[in-house]
Structure formats: structure tokens, C-alpha cells
Amino acid sequence: MSASANSSTFILRGARPYGGDPVDLVLRDGAVAEAAAAGTASAAGATVVDADGLVALPGLVDLHTHLREPGREDAETVETGTQAAALGGFTAVHAMANTDPVADTAGVVEQVWRLGREAGHCDVAPVGAVTVGLGGERLAELGAMADSAARVRVFSDDGKCVSDAVLMRRALEYVKAFDGVIAQHAQEPRLTEGAQMNEGALSGVLGLRGWPSVAEEAVIARDVLLAQHVGSRLHVCHVSTKGSVEILRLAKERGIDVTAEVTPHHLLLDESLAASYDPVYKVNPPLRGKDDVQALRQAVADGVIDAVATDHAPHAAEDKEGEWANALPGMLGLETALAIAQEALVETGLLDWAGVADRLSTRPARIGRLAGHGRPLRAGEPANVVLVDPAVRRAVDPGALASRSRNTPYAGRTLPGRVVATFLRGRPTVLDGALA
Numbered sequence: 002m003s004a005s006a007n008s009s010t011f012i013l014r015g016a017r018p019y020g021g022d023p024v025d026l027v028l029r030d031g032a033v034a035e036a037a038a039a040g041t042a043s044a045a046g047a048t049v050v051d052a053d054g055l056v057a058l059p060g061l062v063d064l065h066t067h068l069r070e071p072g073r074e075d076a077e078t079v080e081t082g083t084q085a086a087a088l089g090g091f092t093a094v095h096a097m098a099n100t101d102p103v104a105d106t107a108g109v110v111e112q113v114w115r116l117g118r119e120a121g122h123c124d125v126a127p128v129g130a131v132t133v134g135l136g137g138e139r140l141a142e143l144g145a146m147a148d149s150a151a152r153v154r155v156f157s158d159d160g161k162c163v164s165d166a167v168l169m170r171r172a173l174e175y176v177k178a179f180d181g182v183i184a185q186h187a188q189e190p191r192l193t194e195g196a197q198m199n200e201g202a203l204s205g206v207l208g209l210r211g212w213p214s215v216a217e218e219a220v221i222a223r224d225v226l227l228a229q230h231v232g233s234r235l236h237v238c239h240v241s242t243k244g245s246v247e248i249l250r251l252a253k254e255r256g257i258d259v260t261a262e263v264t265p266h267h268l269l270l271d272e273s274l275a276a277s278y279d280p281v282y283k284v285n286p287p288l289r290g291k292d293d294v295q296a297l298r299q300a301v302a303d304g305v306i307d308a309v310a311t312d313h314a315p316h317a318a319e320d321k322e323g324e325w326a327n328a329l330p331g332m333l334g335l336e337t338a339l340a341i342a343q344e345a346l347v348e349t350g351l352l353d354w355a356g357v358a359d360r361l362s363t364r365p366a367r368i369g370r371l372a373g374h375g376r377p378l379r380a381g382e383p384a385n386v387v388l389v390d391p392a393v394r395r396a397v398d399p400g401a402l403a404s405r406s407r408n409t410p411y412a413g414r415t416l417p418g419r420v421v422a423t424f425l426r427g428r429p430t431v432l433d434g435a436l437a
């Protein structure tokens with residue numbers, strides 16, 4: 002690092018866009034100015050970042066982040082959650098609506114959006130609730146949220162399923178007016194009452210009530226047909242089973258306008274971890290079987306699953322540590338997502354770095370209709386960029402995370418890759434692996 006930290010021109014010397022040949026990426030006045038031959042770019046007053054060996058990707062976009070504000074600021078705030086996002090290489094996150102109060106009005110989504118702007122670590126796109134109070138009974142004011150300063154385009158009752166088919170149909174119809182999308186938490190409630198982990202032989206052995214795959218698959222099957230029937234756009238949150246992948250594949254072959262996401266943890270971890278009874282592994286939907294993990298990885302590679310989305314779900318120690326049955330479901334994700342993508346998708350040969358950019362930036366930005374994000378790294382585009390060192394391997398230290406919570410399932414585990422720098426419209430939010 003050299004020259005003044007305030008300069009608005011940055012030269013990322015020797016960066017490898019999408020893992021390709023090295024270039025000098027020049028960021029000026031918030032935009033990518035040029036990709037010059039490596040070692041040649043110079044500009045008066047520019048800050049030069051030594052990016053030798055570093056992969057440059059468009060800033061990551063998360064479709065599924067729980068920032069917990071308002072209401073559970075002891076678990077996370079917009080400030081700490083977006084710090085975690087920037088450190089993970091994200092330049093935009095979608096903030097889920099299951100806050101307290103629920104983000105089901107223009108007032109609440111504008112509050113979250115404004116807090117994101119003030120924090121300045123990444124863009125925050127609030128998700129609006131589909132139903133009032135996530136109650137599953139009456140549609141929330143979707144249009145008012147769409148028209149608000151937060152310009153909401155993604156609506157979800159995540160944490161709860163919109164299980165009433167009539168309400169789901171109406172919601173799908175309603176959001177067509179402003180090109181919105183319903184992001185469904187696919188979980189048939191009656192089939193999952195009291196569920197604690199994946200239903201199978203192991204849940205029987207461990208004596209934990211099972212969450213059967215069919216509870217997810219039945220809702221996805223219904224919803225793709227509803228989306229087709231009303232000609233609307235459906236997004237499926239945190240797909241976790243092989244059977245769900247098969248339904249999504251069929252739906253896409255039929256031309257139904259459906260997209261889907263998978264979490265990093267469902268691409269790496271499986272249900273065998275529940276045998277420890279350590280509630281850090283309790284999550285919704287639950288960790289599944291090894292064959293599900295394989296099918297999910299393959300579906301990301303094929304593009305049947307469009308996006309990797311973190312489902313970053315911070316929980317305070319009092320809610321997460323203790324008995325499995327009483328612990329809240331959820332795991333941290335923002336600061337480890339890119340590392341898991343590298344391990345599960347790149348190092349297995351399933352995706353190259355261009356593929357990672359597509360699934361963690363381009364497609365999620367498109368699904369969320371987020372202008373200015375997920376754009377290619379070329380001249381004239383907004384300078385939302387992440388630099389990652391894929392050669393580093395290091396153990397995850399929960400105490401070093403920016404998140405206010407500590408519920409990472411990767412504590413002590415060695416993961417590949419390190420986010421070295423993140424730029425939001427040409428301004429560094431992370432430099433040398435630390436908040437700028």
C-alpha cells in the first residue's frame with residue numbers, strides 16, 4: 002500500500018479478474034476506469050494496491066442475511082452485520098424481514114435501509130415481509146414497501162413458510178406490478194412440527210424429531226406450479242435436498258420463472274454433525290445427507306441452483322448454547338461464505354472463479370434487481386470489487402469475527418482463501434483484510 006488513503010483512484014496492481022491473467026485494474030471516481038497491462042498503470046495521487054496473485058471478482062451480493070436490527074441488537078446490528086459482510090467480500094446484502102418489529106411496512110424497511118447507508122460498509126437492500134407480522138394470514142403492504150425509499154423488490158416471510166396457497170398466489174400476483182419476487186422459505190409446517198434435524202436413520206438413533214425432505218419438496222412443487230399459473234417470479238430460499246433440485250430442474254425445463262439459492266453450509270456440512278448434540282449445527286432447514294450435499298454442489302455447477310446465499314443467522318449465546326432442543330436454529334455465514342465456495346466448488350473442480358462470480362454476485366444481483374451490483378469488471382461499470390487470495394489457508398477464529406454473535410460452525414476449521422480488499426463504488430471498505 003502506498004500514497005494517500007483518501008485518493009479516489011486505486012490501482013489494483015497485477016490483479017487477476019475472474020482468476021484469469023494479471024492486469025492493473027484502475028478504479029477512479031467510483032467506477033472501473035480501465036484494465037491496463039500488468040505493471041503499466043500509473044496515475045498521479047493514486048493508491049497502489051499490490052494485488053499480485055489475487056483474484057478479482059465483482060463485489061459479492063447476498064440474497065439472504067439476518068441483520069437482526071431492529072429488535073435483537075444483542076445478536077447483530079446493521080453496523081456489525083455489514084462489517085462482517087464487507088470482510089466477507091460483499092458489497093450488498095438483502096436484510097431479512099424477521100426482525101422485531103417485522104419489516105412489513107414502508108417505515109421499517111426505510112429504517113433498515115437508512116441504517117445501512119449510515120454504516121456505509123455495504124449496500125443494504127431490505128427484504129419486505131409477505132404477510133403482516135409474518136403471521137401468514139394477511140398480505141403486508143407490498144406496494145408501499147416497493148414504492149418506499151428502500152425500493153424493496155424481494156419479499157419473504159423467511160423463518161416461516163407462506164403455507165396458505167391462496168395467500169401465496171395473491172402475493173405472486175401482487176409483486177408482478179413492480180417486478181418483485183417472492184422468496185419462499187419452503188417448509189410445510191404440519192410436517193415439521195417440533196422438528197430438530199434431518200429425518201432419517203440418524204434422527205431415530207439420536208432421538209431428535211425429524212424434518213423430512215418432503216416438507217421442503219412439497220412446497221417447492223406447489224409454488225413452481227403457482228408461479229407458472231399466475232406468470233410470476235418465484236425464488237426458493239436455502240434449498241437443502243436432492244429432491245428439491247430435481248423439482249427445480251423440471252420447473253426450469255418447463256420455462257417456469259423460478260430461481261433458487263443454497264447456503265454455504267449445505268454445500269459443506271452434513272447431518273452427521275448432529276451426533277455431537279452441539280447446537281451450533283442446528284439450522285433451518287437442517288443439515289442433510291451426504292448425497293444431498295453432492296446433489297446441491299452439482300446443481301450450483303449446472304446452474305439449476307442460481308445463487309449461493311449465506312442465511313447468515315446470528316444468535317446470542319443465551320439462545321444458541323445449551324440443550325439442542327431449546328437452541329434457536331441458525332449459523333453465521335457472511336465472513337466464511339467465499340471460503341466455503343472455494344472449498345466446495347472451486348477446489349472440487351465444479352466451478353471456476355467466473356462461475357463463483359456468477360453465483361455469488363451476478364445472479365443474486367439480478368434476482369434482487371439490484372442495479373449497480375453484479376456487473377462485469379470492465380471499464381465504465383461501478384467499482385464494486387473484491388480481491389481474494391486463494392492461496393492462503395487459515396483456521397477460523399470465532400473471536401476474530403466482526404459479527405456480534407459467535408455461532409460459526411467452522412470454529413477451528415481450516416478454510417481456504419482470504420478476502421484481502423473490498424471496494425464499494427471505488428471506496429475501500431476492507432484493506433489488508435481489515436475494515437478500512
Ligand SMILES: NC(=O)N[C@@H](CC(=O)O)C(=O)O
Binds near residue numbers: 283
Ligand atoms: N435459518 C435459520 O436457521 N434461522 C433463521 C430463520 C429460519 O429460517 O428458521 C433465523 O432467523 O435465525
